[in-house]
Amino acid sequence: MVDLGARMRRRSFTQLLSGAALGLALALAPVAAAAQDVPRSETLILDSTLERIATPENYNPFLPTTTLQGGLHQVAFESLFYLNLETGELQPWQAESYAFNETFDEVTIKLRDGVKWSDGVPFTADDVVFTMNMLKDNSANLGNWGGNAKTWVKDIVAVDPLTVKITLTATNPSYVVNMFGARVYWTNQIVPKHIWEGQDPATFTNFDLAKGWPVSTSPFGLVSANNQETVWARRDNWWGAETGFARLPAPKRVIFTSAGNEERRTAMLINNELDTAYAIGKSSFETVHQRNPKVVTWFKEMPYAYTDAGPRIIGFNNAIPPFDNALVRRAVSQAVNRDAIVDVAWEGMSRPIKFPAPSLAALAPFFEGTEDLFAAHPNTEFDPKATEALMTEAGYSKGGDGFWADASGAKLVVDLVARQTEADSAKAAPVVAELLKRAGFDAQFRLVDSAGFADQVFQGKANIWLAQINGGVNNPYPSFDMFHSRHALPIGKSATGSYSRYANPEYDAIVEEMGRLAADDPQFKDVVRRALEIWLRDLPVAPTTDSALLASYNHTYWKNWPTSDNPYFQPCFWWASALVSIVAIEPAE
């Protein structure tokens, strides 16, 4: 007898599987819109530096929750200027020039003639005025862009279609480079008024492939986006090529892919599945280079890596004991051997620093003639005897267990917090904790995620931590400004700047004076010296090492990447300034 039930069950099962396969394909179909079939040799594949592109359908560059380095701030938008860290020049892009008044509280920006949005509408001063007013009016919802606009922009007007005049709330000679120059990582991008007007900038996602959004002036337009990658196609009618400003970029397609962990990035470089890769370790790079010699980094030999803009520090909470005492801060600083951090956390690719600013050539002249100050305050020299002396002077003595305790017998507990997502911090934390233990501090370390770090450090709950500090790259003012007391909010509120909650009115006054001077002002270096003298005496944080992010570049398909032999620009493809290199690269064959 034929078992109809069994046959039906078999048929149903087959139908179920077919249905599931169809459903899967249909469900996945929308995640990738039609992309042109472009050969690999004309495709540029960049590491998004992310494990997944978390916001593939959000191209609002101002929300603090937007993923920027998945292509958004490199190729979705352009910047008025790009700061070239190698030459120190502010390279004009959408803008042509800028000029301050004599008191540095008013700046006039001249826009480049012929710049067009991707929908053909001219890029004008109205777009700049609209963007800055939008940021100012919505400061609480629009990340640091909103906060900066509210802090600095008193008034902004379009003098004519190509001229913008910004009146600042205070003197700020660095305003243009800081806001519109992609100084470090980000820049204040300008959005099209005719698209954004009437939208709520706090919720607008600026994403609609059918409408050609995001509309931008960039040579690349978005064609597909999902959690794995964003794909951008070259716009052959880019204003830059049409006006003769630059040649059309060579890549016909740019992909920002989620390459994931270091092991995957390494393997993808070897297999030529990536043209750039974010920070990998020295040994990983050497393996890659051995198997694929066309993958190179900034230097051919050690230390390989380019000096990153964010040097590393041991942060102290200056607002609460025991680190409200400069003697204790200095004692801790001198208990830490920086060479050990360089060896363990950076595999020898970095170097110790004495002040929390990166060892960039552009900054060195500002510290010339300050050697005597560093000699008088050898805070960063590893010297256990100095630690003993400083702790004794601070009123501490070692108990029977060998740990420092105050006059009441209470042990000084060092609970070091480090961000687990920062590889070097995670590696340095046990080293620092061990060195502090050897120097008599009851030290331990905790690795926390970003949310935990914000909770502990920003809110002032932690008393000591490992972090990076992103200050000046072309002049030291932003680094000094990180320690201004306006950043030192009460415990429980989110501090800004260096998060150290350092407050010293005398120091504040000098920093404010520095902020009013142009970097080439004859008095500038003298003010730097005065600020440095106080800073070294008080040591609000302990500088440890430069940051050495070993970014790799693959010359299999593309050449003219920035390297120390060809230093036309900084090799930071995850920064907003990456477009300069993307436009400059050429096919390898």
Place this chain on the structure above:
Amino acid sequence: MTWGYFFKRVGLFFVVVLTAMTVNFIIAHSVPGDPIGGVISQMTSRGGAVENADEIIASYRQRFGLDQPILIQYVVYVWNTLQFDLGTSIIYFPQSVTGSIVAALPWTIGLLLVATVIAFSCGSVIGAMLAWSGTPRLARALAPLLMIFSSIPYYLLALILLYVFAVWPNWFPLGGGYSSGTVIGFNPASLLDLAYHAVLPALSIVLAGLGFWALGMRGAMINVLGEDYLTLAEGEGLSRRRIFLAYGMRNAMLPQVTNLALSLGTIASGSVLVEVAFGYPGIGFLLYDALRASDYFMIQGICFVLVLTVALAVLVLDLIYPLIDPRIAHR
């Protein structure tokens, strides 16, 4: 089955879901750390000088209702969730939680469904053969090998497979759900590409799961082999193949089917570490990302979907079990 039992069982389903939702809420909110602070922390770690961190945090806390008393937050959460309004991600605002789950779910279901069915089918057959006296010695030697695989965690197997098949010989892709820059559609090329990328993740799940299914089946089969009806079947001169399949395996499968139903219920949870290791864009990776950033609403949304699918699977299994095994009746 009586209506009384039916309503009691459905009522229990709602109690389980509500309890699990409450536990999800408590756990997500107990983790130290402020998700908005985490966003600011990420911004500063990448070089953004944030002048107005406190203002941004206050604004976003208000937007997400995190400034409300915890009890109010709980009531709002339960009310919205029961209406399937899972809200927006905190750390990736304004990305909707539902949208993120819907985008990730097909990847996970596709991968896990296929892997689970393969592991279940192969594991059950292998397990039954291990208990069967007529199985060749070579096949029996599989048992220790399967034990080794099942004792290796998924993610470790994933890494081993990556090195053996993707890094060194470059036979399979290093990760991702499909080839970079390709167009996905319902066509043979796309399906082949999807399958090609799913081979290693699926293999890691299959290899790790084979032992579990094989051992379960082996135990059940040994029990069945002692039953009188098998002796009778042998006495009647039925073929060994028929006895093995129709009398042995068929009856030993019942507990396996129960486990399969429970496994299918947990499919939506994905295989977090396998997805992370392969950069597979499924729900497990989404959950991993949300947990690392204390993204309350995303965690709660994903867990709600997981709880719902598991509870539904158990409910359905409970209700249809009498149909599978007539000896069981609900009264």
